[in-house]
Amino acid sequence: MSPQSPFGIYVHVPFCAARCGYCDFNTYTPSELAGSGASPDGWFDAVRRELDLAARTVGTRPVDTVFVGGGTPSLLGAERLGQVLDAVRQTFGLAPGAEVTTESNPESTSPEFFAGLAEAGFTRVSLGMQSAAQHVLRVLDRRHTPGRAVAAAGEARAAGIEHVNLDLIYATPGETDDDLRASLDAVLAAGVDHVSAYALIVEDGTALARRVARGEVPAPDDDVAAARYELIDDRLSAAGLHWYEVSNWAASEPAVCRHNLGYWLDGDWWGLGPGAHSHLAGERWWNVKHPARYGTLLSEGTSPEAGREVLAESERHMERVMLQLRLAVGLPLDLLDGEGRTAATRAAEDGLLDPTALATGRAVLTRRGRLLADGVIGSLLAGAPA
Numbered sequence: 001m002s003p004q005s006p007f008g009i010y011v012h013v014p015f016c017a018a019r020c021g022y023c024d025f026n027t028y029t030p031s032e033l034a035g036s037g038a039s040p041d042g043w044f045d046a047v048r049r050e051l052d053l054a055a056r057t058v059g060t061r062p063v064d065t066v067f068v069g070g071g072t073p074s075l076l077g078a079e080r081l082g083q084v085l086d087a088v089r090q091t092f093g094l095a096p097g098a099e100v101t102t103e104s105n106p107e108s109t110s111p112e113f114f115a116g117l118a119e120a121g122f123t124r125v126s127l128g129m130q131s132a133a134q135h136v137l138r139v140l141d142r143r144h145t146p147g148r149a150v151a152a153a154g155e156a157r158a159a160g161i162e163h164v165n166l167d168l169i170y171a172t173p174g175e176t177d178d179d180l181r182a183s184l185d186a187v188l189a190a191g192v193d194h195v196s197a198y199a200l201i202v203e204d205g206t207a208l209a210r211r212v213a214r215g216e217v218p219a220p221d222d223d224v225a226a227a228r229y230e231l232i233d234d235r236l237s238a239a240g241l242h243w244y245e246v247s248n249w250a251a252s253e254p255a256v257c258r259h260n261l262g263y264w265l266d267g268d269w270w271g272l273g274p275g276a277h278s279h280l281a282g283e284r285w286w287n288v289k290h291p292a293r294y295g296t297l298l299s300e301g302t303s304p305e306a307g308r309e310v311l312a313e314s315e316r317h318m319e320r321v322m323l324q325l326r327l328a329v330g331l332p333l334d335l336l337d338g339e340g341r342t343a344a345t346r347a348a349e350d351g352l353l354d355p356t357a358l359a360t361g362r363a364v365l366t367r368r369g370r371l372l373a374d375g376v377i378g379s380l381l382a383g384a385p386a
Helices: 041-058 074-092 110-121 133-140 146-157 177-192 208-212 222-239 258-264 292-297 313-324 338-349 355-359 367-371 374-382
Strands: 007-013 063-070 093-103 124-130 163-168 193-201 242-245 248-250 268-272 277-279 283-287 307-312
Touching: 007 074, 041 074, 041 268, 041 292, 063 074, 063 124, 063 258, 074 093, 074 110, 093 248, 093 258, 093 338, 110 146, 124 146, 124 177, 133 193, 146 177, 146 208, 163 177, 163 222, 222 242, 222 367, 248 283, 258 268, 258 313, 313 374, 338 355, 338 374, 367 374
Parallel strands: 007 063, 007 268, 063 093, 093 124, 124 163, 163 193
Antiparallel strands: 193 248, 242 248, 268 277, 277 283, 283 307
């Protein structure tokens, strides 16, 4: 573990006002926590205790990126989010130019909220927009109105938040091409410098999965999702936002999410909060999921760790290939064995990898390759045809 390599802190906020039908994240509504003793105040006390544990484990190592995710961090309010950042700052210190992000749901934000974030030192906000079409939001069980995300993005920028991201979900049952075009129009009108776009996945155990199983809504269509991805890429690229990871576009190098790059480039991070995952120098561990259990363990002076694994070199290599190939900078060919390099040549011949980049020693996905990324990754790891 090199103290010079980037180090991130992820903070998981497990609270949501309501559960979205497609969500399988480790989140809890007030009714789900009733009687458990878990609360935002108890969560914050536990996070501070885990920060102390992290400092004892990691030692002196300034934090390059902080990412507060969830759940719905904005439900905590700007003052409490500022206290979370202060706790990180006081425990580790922030590196010069540190990137500090919080996710926010549009309906729990305001101009005052964003002003408070800027004053606290947040440099980046990621807003869940999903769609500008009301009927699409209804299928996703989202509570905000179609225009609220764009308004919130404008409020964040006006407050002095340097970088603003909007999240889209595409290929939701019932969404049309025109619905997606309207969503992209709204995103571009908001003037944000980063966009994330994810095809809807129906996760087992979710309310949406149950609706699909009952035949109330159709399952997402892979061919539709591929066509919608191309529409998104065309529109964002034409507007000056370029892909740097399969599902992420940025207007400039400073707009790229450095915290997420740490995940994709095998970086080190400590995950604070219930269910959070951490990674340091090839060791990975994760916390207990329930906020009440998480708080109890830390109040007793016990680690909240639920499990741990030490990755074998073969596993680390597999992850490097899987994650780095998703980036626009691509994968160094010297990370592949002979069969993998042969497979890369075949993938370029099939239009899945950029032949010009391949000639310079890097495997870079073409747009068609991005649509078939999992298959390309499998071929490079197995030396089998893509």
